[in-house]
Amino acid sequence: MTVFQPSDAAEAAEVVAWAAAEGQPLEIVAGGSKRGLGRPPRADHQLDLSRLAGIVDYDPAELILTARAATPMAEIEAELKAKRQMLAFEPPDWRGLMGGDGEPTLGGVLACNLAGPRRVRAGAARDYFLGFSAINGWGEVWKAGGKVVKNVTGYDMCKLQAGAYGTLSVLTEVTLKVMPRPETACTILLQSMADEIAIPELLRALNTPYEVSAAAHLPAPAARRSAVEGVAQGLGAVTALRLEGPAPSVAFRAKAIESLLGHGLRLDAAETERLWAEIGRVRPLLPSGARRLWRLCPTPTSAPVVSNALRAQFASAEAFYDWGGGLIWLSLEADEAGPDGGASRVRAAMREAGGHSTLVVAPDDVRARAAVFEPLEGALAALMKRVKNGFDPRGVLNPGRMHEGQ
Amino acid sequence: MITMPPSDQAVLARRAEIVAALRRIVPGEGVIDAEHERRAFECDGLTAYRQLPMVVVLPETTAQVVEVLRHCSANNVKVVPRGAGTSLSGGALPLEDGVLLGLGKFNRILEIDIANRCVVVQPGVTNLGITHAVQAHGLYYAPDPSSQIACTIGGNVAENSGGVHCLKYGLTTNNVIGIEMVTMDGELVRLGGKHFDASGYDLLGVMVGSEGMLGVVTEVTVRVLPTPPGARALIIGFPSVEGAGDCVAAVIGDGIIPGGMEIMDRLAIEAAEAFVHAGYPLDAEALLIVELDGCEAEVDHLIAAVEAIAARHGATSCRSSQSEEERLLFWAGRKAAFPAVGRISPDYYCMDGTIPRKRIGDVLLRMKQMEARYGLRAANVFHAGDGNLHPLILYDANKPGELERAEAFGSDILRLCVEVGGVLTGEHGVGVEKRDLMDTMFNEIDLNQQQRLKCAFDEKSLLNPGKVFPQLCRCAELGRVHVRAGQLRFPDLPRF
Numbered sequence: 018m019t020v021f022q023p024s025d026a027a028e029a030a031e032v033v034a035w036a037a038a039e040g041q042p043l044e045i046v047a048g049g050s051k052r053g054l055g056r057p058p059r060a061d062h063q064l065d066l067s068r069l070a071g072i073v074d075y076d077p078a079e080l081i082l083t084a085r086a087a088t089p090m091a092e093i094e095a096e097l098k099a100k101r102q103m104l105a106f107e108p109p110d111w112r113g114l115m116g117g118d119g120e121p122t123l124g125g126v127l128a129c130n131l132a133g134p135r136r137v138r139a140g141a142a143r144d145y146f147l148g149f150s151a152i153n154g155w156g157e158v159w160k161a162g163g164k165v166v167k168n169v170t171g172y173d174m175c176k177l178q179a180g181a182y183g184t185l186s187v188l189t190e191v192t193l194k195v196m197p198r199p200e201t202a203c204t205i206l207l208q209s210m211a212d213e214i215a216i217p218e219l220l221r222a223l224n225t226p227y228e229v230s231a232a233a234h235l236p237a238p239a240a241r242r243s244a245v246e247g248v249a250q251g252l253g254a255v256t257a258l259r260l261e262g263p264a265p266s267v268a269f270r271a272k273a274i275e276s277l278l279g280h281g282l283r284l285d286a287a288e289t290e291r292l293w294a295e296i297g298r299v300r301p302l303l304p305s306g307a308r309r310l311w312r313l314c315p316t317p318t319s320a321p322v323v324s325n326a327l328r329a330q331f332a333s334a335e336a337f338y339d340w341g342g343g344l345i346w347l348s349l350e351a352d353e354a355g356p357d358g359g360a361s362r363v364r365a366a367m368r369e370a371g372g373h374s375t376l377v378v379a380p381d382d383v384r385a386r387a388a389v390f391e392p393l394e395g396a397l398a399a400l401m402k403r404v405k406n407g408f409d410p411r412g413v414l415n416p417g418r419m420h421e422g423q
Numbered sequence: 424m425i426t427m428p429p430s431d432q433a434v435l436a437r438r439a440e441i442v443a444a445l446r447r448i449v450p451g452e453g454v455i456d457a458e459h460e461r462r463a464f465e466c467d468g469l470t471a472y473r474q475l476p477m478v479v480v481l482p483e484t485t486a487q488v489v490e491v492l493r494h495c496s497a498n499n500v501k502v503v504p505r506g507a508g509t510s511l512s513g514g515a516l517p518l519e520d521g522v523l524l525g526l527g528k529f530n531r532i533l534e535i536d537i538a539n540r541c542v543v544v545q546p547g548v549t550n551l552g553i554t555h556a557v558q559a560h561g562l563y564y565a566p567d568p569s570s571q572i573a574c575t576i577g578g579n580v581a582e583n584s585g586g587v588h589c590l591k592y593g594l595t596t597n598n599v600i601g602i603e604m605v606t607m608d609g610e611l612v613r614l615g616g617k618h619f620d621a622s623g624y625d626l627l628g629v630m631v632g633s634e635g636m637l638g639v640v641t642e643v644t645v646r647v648l649p650t651p652p653g654a655r656a657l658i659i660g661f662p663s664v665e666g667a668g669d670c671v672a673a674v675i676g677d678g679i680i681p682g683g684m685e686i687m688d689r690l691a692i693e694a695a696e697a698f699v700h701a702g703y704p705l706d707a708e709a710l711l712i713v714e715l716d717g718c719e720a721e722v723d724h725l726i727a728a729v730e731a732i733a734a735r736h737g738a739t740s741c742r743s744s745q746s747e748e749e750r751l752l753f754w755a756g757r758k759a760a761f762p763a764v765g766r767i768s769p770d771y772y773c774m775d776g777t778i779p780r781k782r783i784g785d786v787l788l789r790m791k792q793m794e795a796r797y798g799l800r801a802a803n804v805f806h807a808g809d810g811n812l813h814p815l816i817l818y819d820a821n822k823p824g825e826l827e828r829a830e831a832f833g834s835d836i837l838r839l840c841v842e843v844g845g846v847l848t849g850e851h852g853v854g855v856e857k858r859d860l861m862d863t864m865f866n867e868i869d870l871n872q873q874q875r876l877k878c879a880f881d882e883k884s885l886l887n888p889g890k891v892f893p894q895l896c897r898c899a900e901l902g903r904v905h906v907r908a909g910q911l912r913f914p915d916l917p918r919f
Contacts, residue, residue, distance in 0.1 A: 078672035079779050079810070101678055130620065141620060143628055144597050159872045160865070163846040165777045166590070167809040169583045169632050170847045170857075170864055171891065172873050173596060176628020180620070197678035220538045226561065226649040227718065266721030273718070316617040318538045343619045372618035391622030396610035400879065401623050407875035410902065419623070 020063045026150060026158055026189040032064055033187060034156025036413040045183035045415050047087035048120035050112050051129055055182050055418045056389050057381040066124065069189055077102055080166055081147070082195050086124030086188040093123055097195060105196040106142050107133030109297030114310070114378065124188045130180030133297040134231035134259070137223065137340040143179035145194045151178065151186035154409025164192045177404070183415040184423055185408040199261035202230075203271055204284040204292055206247060207256040212236060212321040215256045216342040218278055220317060222258050223341045225277065227270040231259035231293055232341040239302040239337040245292045247282045257296075259289060299346050302337055307351040309358045310378035317342035319370035326366035331359065354379075357387040364391070390419055425855050427474070427889045430520040434500055435477070441500060442478050445522070448490040453528075455479035464505065464523050468570070469513040469856055471772075471826060476503065476517030481525045485603070485611065485641045488524070492639065493609030495522055501885050502607070504635040506547065506578030509570040511773060512854030514582060514634050514890060524639060526577050532556050533642065539617045540647055541600060546577025546640045550584075553645060562647040565592035568850070569758060577640050583632030585850035587683040587757075590808035591716075592648065594850070596631040601644035604630060606637075607881040617644060629876065634852050635887045637880040654682060654716035655726055656753040659733045660707030660740035664688055664803075665784035667709035670736040671807045672780065674713070677732060679725055681808065682716035685757050688787070690802035691764065691815070692756075698763035701756035704740045711807065712757055714750070760804045761815065768800075768817035772829045776840030777849035780810040789839055790814065797832040799825070811849035812840065838863050853891045861893055870894075875901050 021043075023029040036043050044060035046052060047067050066087045074083040077100040084093060090108065097103050108126045112118065132141035148162025161174035178185060210218065212234065219232040233256070240248050240255040248255050258278075260270050271283065284292060295301050303310070315323045320342030327334045333350035349359050358379045367374050373391035376384060393401055398420075405423045408414075412422065434441070446454045455461055456478055466473045482488050495502050501521035508515050517523045529545035532552070536542070537560050542553055550571040553564040567586035568574055574584065579595045580602065592598070601615035614627040621627065630637055661667040667686050674681065687695065687703075687710045696703040703710055711733075715725040726743050733741050744750035756763070764771050778786055787803065794800055801814045814836055818829040837847050841863045848857055861870060870892060877884070878898035888895055 076779070076781070078676045079781065080675060081779070130625070136619060140593065140597055143625060144593065153872055157868045157872075159868045161869065161873070163777070163864075165779060165810050165845050165849075167585060167594070167777050167806070167811045167849040168846040169585075169594075169850055169852055171853065171861070171870075172629055172637075172876055173583065173632045174629070174873070174876070176596070176625045176631075177876070179628070180625050185624070197675070197680060200678065217538065220540075224537065224540060224560075224562070224649055226652045228649075262717075263721055263724050265724045266718060269718055269720035314618045314620060316539060318536075340619055371616050373620070373622040375622075393623050396606070397612050397614075397623070397626075400606070400610070400612060400626065403879035404624055404626070404876065406902070407879040408872070423623075 018062060020065055022065045022068055024068045026069065026152065029064065029066065029069065029187060029189060030152045030156050030158050033152045033154065033413065036062070037154055037156055037411045040411055040413070042413050042416045045187050047122040047124055048089065050117050050119035050121040051115055051125050052117060052119070053115045054129060054377065057385050058415070059417050060415065064187065066187070072096060073190065080195050081164055081192060083164060083190065083192040084123055085190050087122045090121045090123060090126060098198070101198045102195045103198040104145065104193065105135060105139040106145055107135040107297065108142065109133040110294070111298070113298055113300040123191060127179050127191055128181065128183045128188060134233065134293045134339055137232055137343060138228070138230050143176050146175035146179050146191065147194055148192040149175060149178060149188050150190040151188050153186050154411055154414050162192065166194045182418045184405065184418055185414070187414065200263050201267055202259060202261040202286050202289045203267055204289040205258045205271060205274055206251065206282040206284065207278060208251045208281060209253040210256050211254070212324055215254065216317070216320050216338065218256060219258070219341040222274060222278060225274070227260065227273050228262065229258050230261045233257045233296050234338040235302060236337060238335055242302050243292065243295060244301065245284065245288055245295065247284055247288065248292060257292065259293060296339055303346065303348040304335055309349045309351055309354040309376065309383070311347040311349070311359070311363055311374055312377045313345040313347060313367060313372065313374045314343060315345065315367060315370035315372040320345055323366055323370045327363065330362045330366060356383065358383045360387040393420065425472070425859060427518060428895055431499065434520045438477060441498065444494055445478060445480050445491060448494065449480055449482050449487050453481045453483065455481070464508070464517060464525070467508040467510040467513060467515040469511055469854065472513045472516050472855055474517045474519055476523035477520055479523045479525060481528050483528045485605070488605050488639055488641055489609045489611060491522070491524065492605050492607055496608045496883065496885060499883065499885065501888055503887050504581070504639050506575035506581070507549070507573050509574040509578065510582060510852065510854060511775070512848065512852040512856040514852050514854040516855050518889065526575070529577070529641065536617065541617050541644050542647055543642065543644045544576055546580070546643055547575050550574050550576060550579055553647070557647050558650065561650050563650045564598065564645055564647050566595050566598055576643050576645065580631050580640050580643055581633065581635045582852040585811070587685065587806065590684065591680045591682050596628060598646050599627070599631055599643060600646050602627060602630060602640050603642035604638035604640050607883070607886040615644065634854060634891050636877055636890060637886070651682070651716035653719050653722050654714055654750060655722050656712060656714040656744045656750045657726065657729055658703060658742050658753050659711040659713065659738045660704035661709045661711065662707070662737060662739055664709040664787050666737050667711045668780055668783040668807070670711060670733055670738065673732045673736055674729055675808065677728065679728060681713045683712070683714040684808040685712045686710065686805040686807040687757065687760065688803040690800065691760050691804050694763040694767050694802060695756035695760050698766055699756045699759050701752050702742070703756055707739060712753060757804065764802050764815045764817065769819040769821065772816040772818065772833055774814045774816065774833050774836050775811070775848050775851040776837050776845055777809065777811045778840050778843050778845035780807065782843040786812070786839060786843060790836060793832055793835055797828050799829060799832055809849070810845065834860060855890055858891060859893050861891070871901055878902060
């Protein structure tokens with residue numbers, strides 16, 4: 018295996034042009050922290066973009082940040098924090114989840130379209146992705162979008178690159194919309210609600226004008242694993258609602274939410290930060306050991322039904338909910354999940370709910386066998402394939418990372 | 424003036440046959456053939472461009488849309504989709520040899536799902552119609568293009584429409600979560616739904632803003648939001664536009680994202696004040712309107728914060744709305760800016776570039792120089808938070824050469840937007856209007872890559888051709904894999 022480490026986009030383009038000409042598939046990596054996400058790589062060579070790092074332009078008053086794709090998230094977040102800004106989609110730290118020690122990079126976050134708890138109100142990485150430079154599967158350097166927050170010139174190619182796992186182009190430089198960091202935050206904890214009660218309550222809270230910025234439900238076992246005292250020491254399940262903004266506004270809205278849903282424990286800003294980072298990291302709240310981890314995105318109201326169906330299928334099932342029920346993290350014992358990681362039974366449980374599911378954590382051989390992402394069918398599958406061919410007809414960019422041939 | 428793709432004479436020769444076939448698919452009054460009736464569809468909101476369509480079809484069901492597209496695809500007939508026809512960039516400009524596919528009869532709200540905060544509608548429902556359907560539940564649909572009373576959600580999807588509130592609440596793309604669409608070859612595809620994200624490539628994301636060139640949308644699921652309990656507005660006068668721009672930067676730098684933030688220049692202030700009597704300061708060179716929304720505690724807190732910032736940035740006047748009536752009056756002037764300008768000039772031409780806001784001073788100065796060069800005036804209204812500039816060029820179409828001068832002036836403004844680091848269009852779309860300026864922003868490789876996406880959806884380039892791209896798609900050529908083996912030296916790069 019050859020590892021290419023280009024020092025700039027032009028060199029990277031040359032590698033891709035060579036790969037396309039020779040029919041040599043490339044695995045696209047930078048920090049490598051999410052190498053285990055998706056189907057296992059089947060490329061003979063690695064295109065390592067680590068040297069394409071660094072912030073190119075950050076203008077807080079314009080709400081714009083441009084950086085090379087392999088800029089470490091730690092650097093981005095430190096710069097933003099110094100100017101009291103943030104990435105509103107709250108990219109979670111999945112190092113513990115994926116079990117690697119690589120450095121998460123901005124390009125990786127965008128390529129995987131990651132989003133944390135604030136997704137429920139603010140959107141995902143895709144919603145803040147404004148423009149980029151990239152290399153297509155011919156080895157051509159191309160760009161799309163712009164460096165301003167409002168732009169409809171040409172097709173919105175940013176959406177297509179977000180969540181394409183590097184199979185459509187190699188991102189080399191990206192521009193994002195950034196947002197002000199809220200002045201303060203608090204979390205309201207409600208105790209001991211069953212899933213069937215908690216999810217409708219979360220959705221009710223999201224329907225109020227009190228701007229709930231995150232809404233999660235931790236069944237008792239998940240809550241007990243929390244490192245946040247107020248969560249772990251409750252008697253059972255914990256339902257959490259986050260409010261963010263100027264201090265007088267947060268105080269007012271917290272009171273309003275409590276008068277609607279009942280009084281619970283309130284976490285201060287520091288504990289709030291710890292709790293939601295933990296929810297974003299996922300792993301601390303689920304059992305350790307040989308497990309398979311699924312990420313399910315059902316229609317939010319269906320979440321408790323999906324959970325019940327899963328518990329009927331798997332004695333070892335453990336789960337918690339984020340995004341007001343729109344996200345379920347499910348952990349299954351490896352043996353019980355079986356050779357496909359539980360794929361057929363998980364997807365059967367999801368069928369009625371609508372939505373999609375992803376096998377996030379499982380050994381390579383399981384992820385090679387099972388459909389890691391929700392399988393696509395019919396006209397849609399054919400369309401996706403034509404889209405892939407329009408960017409990478411030789412199939413040299415992360416081949417098979419998402420689906421067979423994609 | 425822009426040239427459209429040459430008409431297909433073979434198709435025009437078979438016109439009667441095509442009309443008859445379409446009548447078999449859409450019976451009754453759904454196929455419009457008579458010239459005087461087709462006339463109503465000859466242009467959209469960009470009225471300088473007109474073309475009588477070959478035939479107009481107004482289907483009522485998705486099955487009919489599928490059949491119409493299948494028939495057109497099989498017979499190499501071009502199709503131009505149309506919503507309410509309010510596009511300001513000519514996105515729905517018909518073709519002489521094309522079917523104009525109007526989705527106006529798709530006007531039903533299919534489902535209101537309060538718990539999941541979404542509404543499923545047909546594409547011909549108006550933008551404001553969605554808000555009306557859910558406002559009794561304390562919800563609303565956030566993107567608010569100024570044509571919202573008339574424009575349809577299908578058109579909003581095609582254009583990725585914005586509005587005054589999009590800095591805080593996002594564009595159409597951030598508020599649409601699912602669609603059903605039909606491809607040019609008549610395949611029905613569903614993208615997204617009531618859930619978050621979806622499996623596979625984000626085709627929904629790329630459909631939004633694709634200007635009717637990738638597919639015909641037959642159903643839309645939108646996210647609706649809780650209506651903010653309150654809102655108050657400030658009108659702040661400044662001795663210069665730069666001063667107003669600096670104040671905007673300071674507001675955002677202070678961590679405040681207002682619901683709306685607009686700048687008007689002197690000419691726009693004068694025109695609006697004469698028309699609406701909103702109490703705008705006539706001694707100011709620039710007027711900043713800032714709206715803060717949210718719960719009462721937040722609004723009052725932020726109004727005070729913005730007032731303090733304005734005072735520090737040389738504001739010559741500052742008033743906050745004391746009632747809902749007054750807030751609406753503050754906005755009435757801004758919202759009536761276009762018709763107000765229409766009162767002081769026989770015609771006006773509305774532009775839509777976006778610039779980095781810090782360049783507003785230079786851009787307006789250069790526009791003043793252009794005014795002198797072209798002998799035309801321009802009034803400016805400006806979505807200040809996101810740098811989206813709407814210069815209104817005043818002209819008189821009855822004076823020979825003025826329309827051409829206005830268009831040349833407009834093109835120069837857009838080139839300037841790109842030159843200072845901005846883009847050609849912030850919310851109106853490229854359409855035909857800015858098509859031939861695309862190469863100021865993108866090179867051939869960039870445009871080829873955009874067109875390869877078009878080829879994946881519409882290989883024969885039959886859906887809304889002649890829009891957005893200066894050159895028609897050559898899908899076969901673009902898809903070819905140029906094997907350059909042997910010509911490339913093996914890259915001499917660090918490896919380990």
